[in-house]
Amino acid sequence: MGKLVTIKIDGKEIKAEEGSNLLQTARDAGFDIPGLCYYDKVSPSGACRLCLVKIDGMRGLTASCTVKVNEGMNITAFDEELEGHRKAIVELLISEHKLGCMTCEVDSGCGLEDLAYRYDVTVDNLPFPARSEHLPVEATSPVILYDPNKCILCERCVKACYEIQGKGILSFAERGIDTYVATDLGGLWVDSNCDGCGECIQACPVGALVEKPSIGKARKWEITKEETICPYCGVGCRIEVEKKGNEIIRINGADGPANDGRLCVKGRFGYEYQMNDSRLTTPLIKENGAFREASWDEALDLIADKFTGIKNKYGSGAFAGLASARCTNEDNYVFQKFMRAALGTNNVDHCARLCHASTVAGLARAFGSGAMTNSIKEFEHADCILVTGSNTTETHPVIATYIKNAVQKHGAKLIVVDPRRIDLVKYATLWLRQQNGTDVAWLNGMMNVIINEGLADEEFIRSRTEGYEDFAAVVKEYTPERVEEISGIPKEQIIEAARVYAQAENGSIVFSMGITQHITGTDNVLSVANLAMLTGNVGKLYSGVNPLRGQNNVQGACDLGGLPNVYPGYQKVVDPDVKAKFEAKWNAKLDDKVGLSVTEMMDGAGEGTVKALYIMGENPMVSDPNLNHVEASLKKLDFLVVQDIFMTETTQFADVVLPSFSSYEKSGTFTNTERRIQLLNPVLDPPAGTRDDWQILQDISNRMGYKMNFTSAEEIMEEVADVSPIYGGVHFKKLGVEGVQWPCKTDDENDRGVLYLHKDTFSRGLGHFSPVDFIPPAELPDKEYPYMLSTGRILFHYHTGTMTRKVSALNSFESGPYAEISPELAETLNISENDDIRITSRRGSIVTAARITDKVAPLSVFVPFHFAEAAANRLTNDALDPIAKIPELKVAACSVEKA
Amino acid sequence: MNLEELRKLREKGQREMMQRSDTSKYRIVVGMGTSGIAAGAREVLKAFIDEINTRGIKDVIVMQTGEKGFSSREPVVEVFEEGSEPVLYGNIDPEKAKRIVEEHIGKGNIIKDYQIIVGK
Amino acid sequence: MATVPKLDVLICGGASCISNHSHDIKDKIFEELKKNGIEDEVRVIETGCMGPCELGPVMLVYPDKVFYQRLKPSDIETIVSDHFVKGRPVEEKVLVSETTRAIIEKGQQDTDFFKKQTKVVLSNCGRIDPENIEEYISENGYAALGSVLTSSTPDEVVETIKKSGLRGRGGGGFPTGRKWEFVKNTTNDQKYVVCNADEGDPGAFMDRSVLEGDPHCIIEGMSIAAYTVGANKGYVYIRAEYPLAIKRLEHAIEEAREYGFLGENIFETDFSFDLEIRIGAGAFVCGEETALIASIEGERGNPRPRPPFPAISGLWGKPTLLNNVETYANIRHIILKGWEWYASIGTETSKGTKVFALSGKIKNTGLIEVPMGTTLRELIFDIGGGVPDGKKFKAVQLGGPSGGCVPEEYLDTPIDYETLIELGAMMGSGGVIVMDEDTCMVNTARFFLDFTKSESCGKCVPCRVGLVQLHALLDKIVKGNGELEDLDKLEKLCYSVKKTSLCGLGQTAPNPVLSTLRYFKDEYLEHIQDHRCRAKVCTNLVTYTIVEDACRSCGICAKNCPVDCISGEKGVPYVINQDICISCGTCYDVCPFDAITTES
């Protein structure tokens, strides 16, 4: 908050912050100065000229949206002259505007319509003829419709696309009266690089840009709006759901702490699955290989009976459960409590095993806490951001916008280290293209340079860390020359990257599964932590080590104990004091051994030691490595229960399928990737016949004799706060729109948790340097399988596609599987674009369409893993990181041939 | 570069201007701004050089300058002769240029009907 | 050495006279002069078109003020022997009329061309070789820079410029010294000086002329400015339409670097400065300073809101001094000759000289430089030689599309920034476009709006849409469909566009409409009420008819009529079918007997 100054508007004295926007200040003070081009999220244009005011001492009229408040300003906001000019401007706008208000999507919510009403401007009393010829409407985008005839050229969309989203797909083309908004080089919208985030629509004050899927669905006055959290990725964007009855009409970005109103294409347009007819609305029981509908009582009794039988016969160790990164914290708490207290096993895990198990393990060892150290919006203010193994633009689109903002608005240096030419490369100062799975090598190489050139933060190392000597001894061996040999990155680039990162005032590291999904995942994470500590880039604002968590609540599912080794709040199951505490709190006898991880559960099922599996909202039949093995294992189970909202590739193997709530229907909380616990709002009524996940579990538990009496999600969170110190201060009443960031240990309303971790002291006391040596991936290309296979996500689909593949808007961007191959490879194998190719690994084979692109390295293949019909995970390697048990999804050897 | 060097350079330049008049009796200066060129000054300049070469005249140099401002009289040519008022010719074309060489340079006769009457 | 001639003989070299063999007459005169041995006493000058083409070939004799018409080579022998030798004009070839008196008067004025001029900015143009830095140095070049760098503080320079009274020559007339002071007083480690060589108004071309003819004076002016405000980098933004100016300046910059006038430690001081050229690509609006900055940055030339002013936040957000070519060209003269000298020229509020570009319906088109305070009449008639072809002066347009039209009755106003504003025009860059009776003022206003609307960047509403609507209203009037209330609408909208537009383009674009409405409202009324265009320009309002007596039934008009609305046959005068006629004027142009008249 800057200095308060006094200004006068139309004679009224107003206190305002010095340097604040005059138009905003005036409006906040109740002066309804009109203005169409002003948008508080982008730089002012001063283009519409409606907000003109008179300011003493300034010549002529001044657009108040472009003026900063100064002490003593004396402003005339309304007089006859100004209002006359404003009316004239509205008349001019109306003379150019296609007046189709009665069929316009934004009728009654249109800035220009409001002003026409206010200034009594109609077609009949226009002093000049209205424009009669109309330009063609641009409707080729799957999600956005642009009507140039309604466009008032306020530039808000153009600025939103560049200044907010960092994309710059839109620009004005031509000039003067012929100006219009064009994409890229002016071609069709559908052919452009527009990825459909719709930020432009949100910025449009009139009906020139509208959501195509919403057209004709509802008038503005039929709509009610409620806010909740986006169901997709780990960013945790706040959304405003517009609904008519129980149907979603459109979704807007709302001002949440992680997104400032920004959204991506999935967040805005990915809601259609919610209205899909194939939604599960009744429990299903498999009989003779086919599902039949069943009552809740029948289904739940059956499960309770079966479980009791198995428990009696094989003991608790025969159970395993997959908690869910898609469900709420409360669901996950009840799930693990059910598994641990009711069934008596620590065999609980979830798909975090497949994404960030190594992060949790590595960062816990280095820092004492396995989460993102800093917060999302801090990225915008970092001087240097090193992004590695994260295709942020596609996997965490809104986080990518802050990284782009840092580069474009504040001149930050971006270093991308990735085998693929990902979108962020366009924004990068440096792009280092390493061989897959050589991360320890290049990280050690950078640190070798930093130490040799005296760029290390010696004071930080001395006062905040331990283990430096051993670590430095290993790093010494990784000269840039040697690293070039291992990683394929030219040594000059390693040196340059080392300098850029080390010399930044605030260097931030962003990583994701490109780092974690290796047999050396934990080593990789330790190396990343070493790099941050070496340069003192942890424990302060705008810096840190920032693993981006993939799913909406993967952080929460881990926090709440959806892991085989810890209770909620990362309290170790092997710690007798902890066990004793939980036994007392839960009034149950608990398992004292670390349970099975996801991959181990599948092995156990295959080997027959695991008899019953309970899956809550996960789809291992697409998401897990080596699917042929998973399939065989699932088939061997005695009893499989799956809770979900749709039938999936996994439910087909279930004995009982239970229908639950979708995100839009849920109460409870999600914890996003920056450790922020945010409150969900049930914006839609769930379909009849469905039950919330935690309620289902509680019902089964009660039927099995372990009583749980929660009546609401809020009550569950109260228990969480009670048993888990890092959530100790988390209460629904306190969360509001901002939420809190754990650790939040006190009930104090002002304790909003911790923005960035490890200030002054690490969670574990001193930061720990680990000496890490390079180990090559488990499987490398050879004669038989000569190419490097990697997998990952794409922007338009989510995880196993259960939701997104039921959204036609998203399907129009990308409807099915494909494999990226390089032009070189295509030429060698005589493959043309869209040709069917067969990709084979030691574990399986798929056929999919070829996409030829220089995104991938010449001898590499990339396959998105969302698509069951050509599931990448039929090919992937389930070799594990020995510490974190994470499989090496990012590296496998494969062969490619024309199918 | 310092002030002294600048002064020397200036004096040298001024001297050369005078010397130039010593060695060359005439200096033909063609206005080669865009206006002049648009009106054909380039052809005029070429005509002067060609004609002087053809006739083997030695004591004349042809130079260029910017435009004097007489747009309506472009191309404009000024003939300097040691000890005389410069003569300003307007609306010159290659033919007229040849005549200037022949008459003015060759015989010392000012061609009055080419002269820009305004001024002086 | 030429002797002073006793007689000046002006032979019309207009196209029409030439086609009537005026060159034969000229040759004959030379022949006769020689024969009579008086070639030194008579100066023969071929002039531009004198106007009365129907009387051609024509010839004027001064100081006798005799006008000869319809000359044939055979007349010359007598004229030379009787008139030139004996002083007795050959009466039967002499025509005395209103028109000829006017022509004679005008010819007289030719000789006034130089008398009223004072060359400061243009002093080197057309004198030195612009591609030879040593010639510039010989003319005291870089002496001002040397003196400032070695013996003046930036404050002293500001003071000198302020006291000189120099005001921005690009249009607005903001005091240059004060602008320099603003930029000097900002604290920033990076500042820029920029030269706006995106020639302000169409119709003004002095900036091009200076860049082509004396490029070093801009480098020197900018260097002095950079030293004064604390900048080390400068940009000259030139329109791409001026390839020669770009080439000459590029060359000059190279030379200046070579001689150490640009670069590090200039004149062995701490001052370092370098200059780069940036070129436009065809956008009039880039002459506006914030649009120019955007263009230098490599963006669309969309103006940016002010405040912040470029002096505070300009190029790349840094304090930026922006002056135009002519302003910078004045600097070295002020430094060398002192502010007192400069301030002694001009009027109370406007000091020094101003370069004007005379164009349009004026005899001596070109660049002239006069002290501020010279009257428009002196400019147009004494120096510019008045309107050619015997036509009547109607108005002078000053300041291009941003300026206004001034009628005859205000021609005696001394020119300075303030008086022109009062007249509804503006100094602009100094474009002086003269219009004669053949110019329709409504159509002219429409032309200007057509120009500004197609040059509007489109960013702000009043300019983008307002100019289109103003143009549409004018178009309606020009086409004969105007209504009286359109005049009110025009005026009201002009006022709003002026007051609310984002940048100078929109703020001044209505001026041509407002000034013509002010001085030539009768023409607007004629168009609307009488469907009449007195200049016979607005084709929809002009009726062509064939004068029966004059028609020789040759049929050329019918043959050329694009809509076949002329009919007739041998021996009978042709007739135009007015229902079909589109008033294109083709028949009028092709008729060999001038049998077609226009009415409005």
Next chain:
Amino acid sequence: MRIDTVLKKYEAKEENLLYILHEIQDGSDNNSLNKKDLEEVAAYVGVPLSRVNGVVSFYSMFSSRPRGKYIIRLCQSPPCFIKGSVNVYEKIKQQLKISEDETTDDGLFTLEFSSCLGVCGLAPAMMINDDVYGNLTEERVVEILNNYRNLED
């Protein structure tokens, strides 16, 4: 000219965009900027494609449509208007059978308007590529155009 050679001459900064575009266009076969070139320029300078398109379409001297070998820029300044540029326009139209922004079938000439060529004293004027012609009359227009045509024979 290969676009790389042009790019190499300039620092990869947005401020060089206009220079680069001019040079590529001048070196092209058809006085225009094609999509591929623009994509390369955008990538080199580091700005979004849309920014490049915005610039190309804003400035009248750039064209993304193929144009003739000779670009005629007819001055539309007020002095030229007053001195009859309309007649010159009509003559060119008649001679070349093209209007504003059109190219002759033989790909030789494109006719465009310019806001001012700065030779107002010689109005009406036009520019053909880098050469300016003043004091235009209908006859002179024919003569000039023929000169260019003859160059091709």
